[in-house]
Amino acid sequence: xxxxxPDDARVRYDQARYVENGQYEPLLSEKDLTRVEIGGGDGDSxxxxxxxxxxxxxxxxxxxxxxxxxxxxxHYTRLSQMIYGIDSGPYPLGSCTMKYNPKFTEDVAALPxxxxxxDRSEDSVQGNLELLYRLQDYLGRIGGMDAxxxxxxxxxxxxxxxxxxxxxxxxxxxxxxRDEVIVPESAHGTNFATAALGGxxxxxxxxxxxxxVDLEALEAALSENTAALMxxxxxxxxLFERDIxxxxxxxxxxxxxxxxxxxxxxxxxGRARPxxxxxxxxxxxVHKTFAxxxxxxxxxxxxxxxxxxxxxxLPAPRVRQRDxxxxxxxxxxxxxxxxxxIGKVHGFHGNWLVLLKAFAYIARLGDEGLADASASAVLNAxxxxxxxxxxxxxxxxxxxxxxxxxxQDAADVAKRMLDYGVHPPTTKWPEIVPEALMTEPTEVESKxxxxxxxxxxxxxxxxxDATLADAPERTTARRIDQTSAARTPRLSWHHLEDxx
Amino acid sequence: xHGSHATGSPYAPHTEEDRTAMLEAVxxxxxxxxxxxxxxxxxxxxxxxxxxSERETRRLVRSLLGRNEELTExxxxxxxxYYVPSLVDHLADRSEFLTSYTQYQPEVSQGFLQALFEYQSxxxxxxxxxxxxxxMYDAATALGEAATLSDRVRDTTGHRVLVPExxxxxxxxxxxxxxxxxxxxxxxxxxxxxTVDLAGLEAAADEEVVMIYAENPTVRGTxxxxxxxxxxxxxxxxxxxxxxxxxxxxxxxxRPVDVGADVVVGDASVLGxxxxxxxxxxxxxxxxxxxxQVPGRLVGASEDATxxxxxxxxxxxxxxxxxxxxxxxxxxxxxAWVALRTAMHAAVLGPGGMVDLAERDVRRARDLAARxxxxxxxxxxxxxxxxxxxFVARVDQPASAVADDLEKRxxxxxxxxxxxxxxxxxxxxxxxxxxxxxxLEEVIR
Numbered sequence: 022x023x024x025x026x027p028d029d030a031r032v033r034y035d036q037a038r039y040v041e042n043g044q045y046e047p048l049l050s051e052k053d054l055t056r057v058e059i060g061g062g063d064g065d066s067x068x069x070x071x072x073x074x075x076x077x078x079x080x081x082x083x084x085x086x087x088x089x090x091x092x093x094x095x096h097y098t099r100l101s102q103m104i105y106g107i108d109s110g111p112y113p114l115g116s117c118t119m120k121y122n123p124k125f126t127e128d129v130a131a132l133p134x135x136x137x138x139x140d141r142s143e144d145s146v147q148g149n150l151e152l153l154y155r156l157q158d159y160l161g162r163i164g165g166m167d168a169x170x171x172x173x174x175x176x177x178x179x180x181x182x183x184x185x186x187x188x189x190x191x192x193x194x195x196x197x198x199r200d201e202v203i204v205p206e207s208a209h210g211t212n213f214a215t216a217a218l219g220g221x222x223x224x225x226x227x228x229x230x231x232x233x234v235d236l237e238a239l240e241a242a243l244s245e246n247t248a249a250l251m252x253x254x255x256x257x258x259x260l261f262e263r264d265i266x267x268x269x270x271x272x273x274x275x276x277x278x279x280x281x282x283x284x285x286x287x288x289x290x291g292r293a294r295p296x297x298x299x300x301x302x303x304x305x306x307v308h309k310t311f312a313x314x315x316x317x318x319x320x321x322x323x324x325x326x327x328x329x330x331x332x333x334x335l336p337a338p339r340v341r342q343r344d345x346x347x348x349x350x351x352x353x354x355x356x357x358x359x360x361x362x363i364g365k366v367h368g369f370h371g372n373w374l375v376l377l378k379a380f381a382y383i384a385r386l387g388d389e390g391l392a393d394a395s396a397s398a399v400l401n402a403x404x405x406x407x408x409x410x411x412x413x414x415x416x417x418x419x420x421x422x423x424x425x426x427x428x429q430d431a432a433d434v435a436k437r438m439l440d441y442g443v444h445p446p447t448t449k450w451p452e453i454v455p456e457a458l459m460t461e462p463t464e465v466e467s468k469x470x471x472x473x474x475x476x477x478x479x480x481x482x483x484x485x486d487a488t489l490a491d492a493p494e495r496t497t498a499r500r501i502d503q504t505s506a507a508r509t510p511r512l513s514w515h516h517l518e519d520x521x
Numbered sequence: 522x523h524g525s526h527a528t529g530s531p532y533a534p535h536t537e538e539d540r541t542a543m544l545e546a547v548x549x550x551x552x553x554x555x556x557x558x559x560x561x562x563x564x565x566x567x568x569x570x571x572x573x574s575e576r577e578t579r580r581l582v583r584s585l586l587g588r589n590e591e592l593t594e595x596x597x598x599x600x601x602x603y604y605v606p607s608l609v610d611h612l613a614d615r616s617e618f619l620t621s622y623t624q625y626q627p628e629v630s631q632g633f634l635q636a637l638f639e640y641q642s643x644x645x646x647x648x649x650x651x652x653x654x655x656x657m658y659d660a661a662t663a664l665g666e667a668a669t670l671s672d673r674v675r676d677t678t679g680h681r682v683l684v685p686e687x688x689x690x691x692x693x694x695x696x697x698x699x700x701x702x703x704x705x706x707x708x709x710x711x712x713x714x715x716t717v718d719l720a721g722l723e724a725a726a727d728e729e730v731v732m733i734y735a736e737n738p739t740v741r742g743t744x745x746x747x748x749x750x751x752x753x754x755x756x757x758x759x760x761x762x763x764x765x766x767x768x769x770x771x772x773x774x775x776r777p778v779d780v781g782a783d784v785v786v787g788d789a790s791v792l793g794x795x796x797x798x799x800x801x802x803x804x805x806x807x808x809x810x811x812x813x814q815v816p817g818r819l820v821g822a823s824e825d826a827t828x829x830x831x832x833x834x835x836x837x838x839x840x841x842x843x844x845x846x847x848x849x850x851x852x853x854x855x856x857a858w859v860a861l862r863t864a865m866h867a868a869v870l871g872p873g874g875m876v877d878l879a880e881r882d883v884r885r886a887r888d889l890a891a892r893x894x895x896x897x898x899x900x901x902x903x904x905x906x907x908x909x910x911x912f913v914a915r916v917d918q919p920a921s922a923v924a925d926d927l928e929k930r931x932x933x934x935x936x937x938x939x940x941x942x943x944x945x946x947x948x949x950x951x952x953x954x955x956x957x958x959x960x961l962e963e964v965i966r
Contacts (some may be wrong), residue, residue: 036629044829045631049639049868057872059773072773073883074907078744080776085646087871090608097865099610100632106620114622119533122620123805124577129611138596139799141933142924148588149798155585162568174658175854176801177841185698209701214841214851218669219708220702223846261557279755289558291566298562308854310530316858317633318623318818319656320800321853364694368661368788369799381582386530387572393529396552403555404543417557439629444622450842464819465532468539491826495626499826506823506835510812517822517830 030455034230034442037102038497045497046099050514055087083153084361090094103497104317105444111466113405115447115459116209116257118287118309120394123385126313126378135377139369143355149373150354154340156324160331163383163391164283164303165296165464166326166361168336172371176284177211179304179323180251184219185363186302187249187278189334193361196276199248203277205234207258209284212251221248228453232415234268247277254281254298255288257451257459259402259418269299278302278331283323286310287463290400291392295326302327307379314378322375335361395420397464401471404464408475410482414454421461423454424478429489431456434481436500437492441477531575547889592933595795597911598740599660599689599788603769603878604798604948608908609793609865618861623818623854627833628825634832637820637857640864647771648785649778650806654817656789656856657803659763661692664734665699666805666816666850670784671761672703673814673849679729679760682707686719689740705731715743715904715913717839719750723730726758736765736787737774741943742886742911743904744774752781767791767804768867770909773879783808792870793862802859813839816850820859882910885946885954890914892958893944898965903941911945913937918965920934927966932957
């Protein structure tokens with residue numbers, strides 16, 4: 022087909038680039054730096070001109086850019102045009118679930134009635150409490166979990182809650198000696214780091230030949246010291262852990278807990294629930310599965326669901342309905358502290374505005390929409406894999422697949438794909454696939470977009486190493502020197518003044 | 522047609538024709554065939570969540586949030602409701618900012634990287650410390666990260682972390698969770714009349730201390746007067762001095778580097794976010810020598826293949842996706858978009874505007890305290906100190922009853938003791954403060 026190897030001109034992609042004096046858009050500090058002197062106050066009889074504080078309690082001066090609003094509007098508009106977002110084109114980053122972020126959720130998050138202080142009385146924020154209660158309930162149903170906390174501000178924070186809850190649970194049962202957490206080698210890096218932050222020794226679990234949990238290796242890894250097994254299902258290869266029931270039995274027989282990393286939940290909405298698979302505790306990545314925007318790295322939210330046995334250990338506070346018998350009104354909500362709570366993992370209630378958007382997304386989609394999100398995501402991944410020339414060694418996969426760039430360098434393939442106007446997949450991971458291209462198109466791409474995305478993969482597959490090494494050439498910046506950035510860290514405009 | 526609720530997600534654009542062609546291409550009869558889920562764990566898809574139109578969903582959320590009462594919030598204690606200029610909303614909401622991912626492909630993310638580099642630069646200027654990361658979740662988690670950093674960089678057997686007895690319970694609890702996997706123990710030092718009791722701190726500090734934490738301003742709004750002495754005390758014991766603050770306070774108050782701070786944490790979203798039920802932005806800055814122990818993402822300047830300056834995430838070998846269980850933190854998703862908003866807000870204010878804002882909130886807090894002090898049955902401020910934006914007032918009547926009565930009159934204040942309320946002027950217009958004084962007078966009368 023002619024569109025599988027598009028000529029460069031037709032798919033040529035030139036990202037906006039502003040150049041001034043031979044450099045890209047200048048820093049704010051290169052447009053202006055103004056030093057404001059502070060002081061001259063005695064702290065008592067100050068005038069409007071002098072400082073209201075004695076000089077020994079203040080700094081001497083502050084030097085920052087002082088620019089007009091129109092200048093700033095242009096600066097940030099230009100910066101935005103030098104960014105590729107989900108509204109720019111497909112963004113098939115494996116394990117990241119870069120799906121379209123519905124615009125209306127921004128409007129609900131911007132409602133003035135949502136802007137309340139966390140220390141308000143419960144009676145005066147019944148709207149927040151009811152919405153959070155309903156979101157707890159939604160997430161519980163979606164995950165098959167009995168109780169949910171919304172406090173963790175990101176997926177890794179959710180993992181940390183899971184690990185702390187597991188620790189508290191074991192401690193409570195006189196099993197505080199359990200000091201190991203088992204993590205599959207192909208797991209997300211956060212799993213290892215979270216277990217370590219929780220003070221656990223990490224036991225790494227190899228995959229079997231088919232890319233799934235090796236049951237014999239799991240049996241060998243489990244012991245009386247096992248606190249938990251952290252598992253992603255489908256795993257990072259997109260494969261469902263078919264032996265999940267047996268895995269759950271093995272872990273539970275050893276006295277451990279089974280943790281579900283929710284990064285890949287978009288594969289299973291309405292098809293299977295972690296709670297039904299035997300998981301005891303899970304986190305949800307609402308910025309993945311429930312379409313809240315990634316914002317260039319965050320904020321997200323990582324609510325945690327647990328089975329009944331673990332509910333008393335969840336972070337405080339949670340939201341519940343007030344006892345209707347005592348109040349005569351079952352539509353009132355209150356905060357409460359679980360009996361054996363681990364305490365807090367965020368200064369307040371987590372990323373409220375993100376939770377609000379997730380609630381709106383779930384309420385919009387309902388059963389049919391959620392199930393279709395998964396179905397379409399899985400169909401899209403299968404279709405795309407079928408259309409690309411790179412080998413996909415493991416299957417049957419679901420919402421994502423891991424192709425191999427073969428003799429090519431996966432990182433270079435990614436750089437070259439940028440020139441074709443698409444975002445590349447996650448590269449070089451999981452390591453079980455050589456030169457991995459971990460690809461998750463999500464449900465939001467049409468067949469036509471997937472065809473163009475496949476054409477970009479295939480165009481790059483046919484190019485030589487020199488072309489790849491020179492890529493990208495049509496983006497704002499050309500290939501960036503990572504070694505120099507790390508060898509001589511320049512982390513603020515102050516560092517640049519020193520050097521230049 | 523696509524997008525109807527009968528066919529599923531309104532954001533999945535497949536036509537029936539597409540679907541058929543795609544299934545044919547992959548050799549499946551139906552989408553169900555693509556799911557490799559054993560029957561014993563399969564789910565029937567019934568969550569009993571009704572789908573709604575966009576308009577109905579907006580109405581639902583508006584109606585739920587309509588249950589929140591409209592109050593004038595004189596609330597602070599770590600979360601503030603400053604006015605955020607319209608430019609911030611409109612520019613930060615551009616979808617390239619809002620819908621992009623972490624900048625793992627810097628060549629197509631220069632705009633966001635530059636904005637984060639400018640944010641880091643803002644923090645470097647405010648703190649005087651040369652290394653600032655591009656965000657933690659909030660002030661409490663940044664404090665937790667500071668403790669684990671202290672544990673890593675201080676190579677002695679010490680295990681004590683000292684925090685003020687007035688530390689917000691929520692921050693203390695978060696810190697306790699962060700250090701639960703270490704052998705660190707959190708202990709308190711005393712506070713006298715709203716600021717550090719230096720003699721008490723001296724008595725508490727010894728060579729077993731790895732970190733001393735102080736806040737400026739304190740949770741009760743007082744400005745610390747002995748920061749340098751705290752810094753000296755930390756240095757004398759080879760402990761890290763971790764200072765909690767925020768960008769508005771830092772615009773005016775003593776520069777952390779000048780008082781010996783090793784790490785600065787706090788909530789940077791006092792600029793950039795309106796009240797948002799406690800959502801924040803963890804500020805984290807430190808000394809050059811701890812660079813390779815810093816948690817979270819760092820943006821650095823480099824060059825591209827045309828020798829033009831370009832930005833990229835750097836020193837990633839500290840992070841979880843490379844270093845796994847030996848990473849400096851487990852943080853991945855952060856608060857980058859909030860950092861963008863903070864940088865925008867600071868840019869709109871400029872240095873003069875930032876200093877003005879801080880100075881005004883010193884004066885406004887002082888003036889309001891003086892007016893409350895004139896009410897019979899109220900003493901304000903309780904602490905004979907300088908304050909920034911908030912202060913504690915003593916009321917003869919039970920504080921909770923006073924707060925309840927104020928709420929009925931449309932004002933929210935903190936209850937911080939049996940006879941103590943705390944009042945914050947941040948973001949509250951002057952005429953509202955006038956009405957608040959009247960309301961308190963009525964309540965106390």
